[in-house]
Amino acid sequence: MEIESLETNQERETNAPEVWEEEEEDEAAKKDDGSTKFLKVFAVIAGWGSTFFGVDTSVIGGAALYVQPDLSISPLQWSWITSVPLLAACFGLGTSIPLCYHIGRKYVVLLAAVLYLAGATMSAAADSMVVLLVGRIILGLGMGLEAMVIPIYLAELVPKQHRGGHLNIFNSLQTFGGFIAAIIDGIFQNVSGGWRYMLGSGVIGPALQLVFALFIPESPRWYIQKGRVADAERSWKRIRKDMPKTRKEFLELKENVENEMKEAKGSMKVIHEILTIPRIRATFVIGALISLAQQWNGATAIAYYLPTLISQMGVSVKNSVYANIPIYFYNSCCTLPSFFLFDRFGRRPVLLITMPILIIGLIISGCSLQASTVASRSGGFFVGLALYYVGYQIGVSPLAWAINGEIYELHVRNWGMSWGAAILLGSAFSVSYTFTRQVRAFTKTGVFGLYAGFTLIFWFILIILMPETNARTLEDIRNIFDEGLVGLAKYNWSQTKAWVNTKLGKQKKEDTKESDELPNTSPLVIVQEKASAKEDEPALATIQQNA
Structure with a gap:
């Protein structure tokens, strides 16, 4: 078998008589992580589905100003239109667990693209609120599959030294999708029935992914789970160079996956382990905390209602839509530092430093809404928003996906990622659906203060419990949680x-x-x-x- 040849090669390299050759090889290994050029292409293709999130979040905000009067939809009914994909995504997550196990990561990505394509097409062609609602439910099911599979897929294939940066691709492409959608909104807002083109633009991303995803490899971990070691080796060679370091990593991967599969249990036993074993339970608590922190600062609600908020400050409807373009461009730029900050300084320091910046931004934006003139209201709001996006896009936004993609043990990884994504998307639904009601109860300034208060609470909790996973293999990360939450708090x-x-x-x-x-x-x-x-x-x- 091919795996035997790998073992033989490894023994040959290990038993080499020249000591200086081993040292030279070790020095070269430090400079070369063994990644192929195709890995970078794969990461973009696999993460491309996250652009669908950004497109929907941005495009629905601009379309809201035109769809509501065209289809006679009330503000409270519109809260369902904006938020129902997030609720449907939670159901999509439930189906993603067996699908990822039975058909693999690659085909779940393809299925998600098909659902997105169908949902966006139906939304653009809607002639009533019911048809629009159904289209957005279908779109949400695809969103749930993508939210589950992409972080796992990326975490399983990229080297540990660059896993944080590669996992940030999910978040960066999401904001890039929002920027593209903002441009599309600006182009079609002066066209009759332009909102249909806005919503219809959501088919472009899924169509591209549907074609290119056919050429990406399946996860070697999934192949090993299925006992297809030769296929796993072929998939591995497409993304990693053939060198002693990568051969050793593959053999370690095979051994670790096989050992974890021996410990695999049925669904009820897995749930029992999650609830009773401190090491596993701790990972689920951390995943939930970081997911809640990512959404209960109001990120999705602010994005969905941003054009409406700007127009309510006294800015014209057209200018409110145009204002989205520079905002989303700036938002996209804020995601770039994370590509090197996570892997250079670690996840924990970056998160704990950026969350206070986020809080300050929320306070400034909320207080500025009380100003007496349009210029002072909008000026203060945008300054606060600029600080908010620095804290959000560099820290908690990408880290919620990255941490949930890497902390769970293999036999509960599908459960863990679904858990984290379900809490994240469920929180996004709750915040978005109740936003108009929150404004009525607390005023817009009060709502921004509420989000700042929630973020402050999560910041204190994460100071105590946030783990550092930088430069660790997925198998080594489990050792961090050996003593549960108490041990993790003591270690921190x-x-x-x-x-x-x-x-x-x-x-x-x-x-x-x-x-x-x-x-x-x-x-x-x-x-x-x-x-x-x-x-x-x-x-x-x-x-x-x-x-």
């Missing part, structure tokens, strides 16, 4: 104390060094120096006489 506290002590220790060393270099000018030292000088005067006079 010990790491924080060590970091503080290190910083204080460096400062003390610097202070000591500076004090050694500077002359001591204390009064006692000056008196001692004068006394010493007086004692030395006779000796000095004798030396001068002899000279």
Whole structure:
């Protein structure tokens, strides 16, 4: 078998007599992670489905200003139109668990593209609220499949050194889709029946993915799960170079997957393990917390109602739609730093630093809505929104997908990703559907303050519980949770104390060094120096006489 040849090659490389060759190989391995050029193409194709999220979020906000009067839809009815895909996505997640196991990650991506294509077409052709609602439900089912499979798919194929950056592709392409949709809204808002073209633009992304996804490989992990080791090796070679380091990684992958499959249980036993084993339960708690934090800052609701919010500040309807274009362009740019920040500085520091920026942005935007003039309202709102997107798009937004894509053990990974995505999408539905009701109860300023308060609470909780998964294999990450949430909190506290002590220790060393270099000018030292000088005067006079 081909796997035997890999083992033989590995033994040959390991038993090489020249020590200097092994050292040179290790040095080269540090510089080369073993990824092929195709891996980068694969990551974009696999993550392309996330553009559908962004397109829908942006396009429905612009279309809202024209669909409601055209189809006689009330604001409360429209809250169903905007949010129902998120509710349908939760049901899509439920079907994604058996589908990912039985037909594989690749074909779930293809099925999601078909559902998106059908839903967007029906929405564009709708002649009543009911038809529009059904179309958006179908679209939401595809959204649920994509939300489940893409983060897992990417996490299983990319190297551990760059997993954070690659998982950010999901979030970056989502915001890029929003930017493209904002341009489409601006183009068609002056066309008769333009909202149909806006909603119909949602077919472009699924059509492209439906074609290109035919050429991407299946996950090697899934092949090994099914006992198809030769297929797993062929898939592996398409994304990783043939070198000792990658051969070793493949053999480790095979061993780890087979060991975890031996521990695999039926559905009821899996649920029992999730509830009773602290290590597994901790991963589900962390996944839920980061998903809730991503949505209960109001992100999806603000995106859905952004043109409406801008028009209510006194800006014209057309300018409200046009304003989406620079906003979404800026939003897309804010996702770029995450590509290197996660893998260079780690997930935990980036999240904990960016969340306060998000909170400040919400407070500024909310308070600016109380200003007396259109210029001051809109100016303050956009300044706050700019800070908000820095904190959101660099931190919690991509990390919610990244963390949920990498913390779960293999035999519960489908369950875990569905759990995280269901909470995320369910929260997005709750926040979006109730947004108009929240505004009526608390005013717009009060709602922004409410979101800031929720984010502050999650920030304090994540300071205690947020794990660091950077530069770890998916198999190594499970060791972080061995002692459950209590052990994780103790570990985070010990790491924080060590970091503080290190910083204080460096400062003390610097202070000591500076004090050694500077002359001591204390009064006692000056008196001692004068006394010493007086004692030395006779000796000095004798030396001068002899000279």
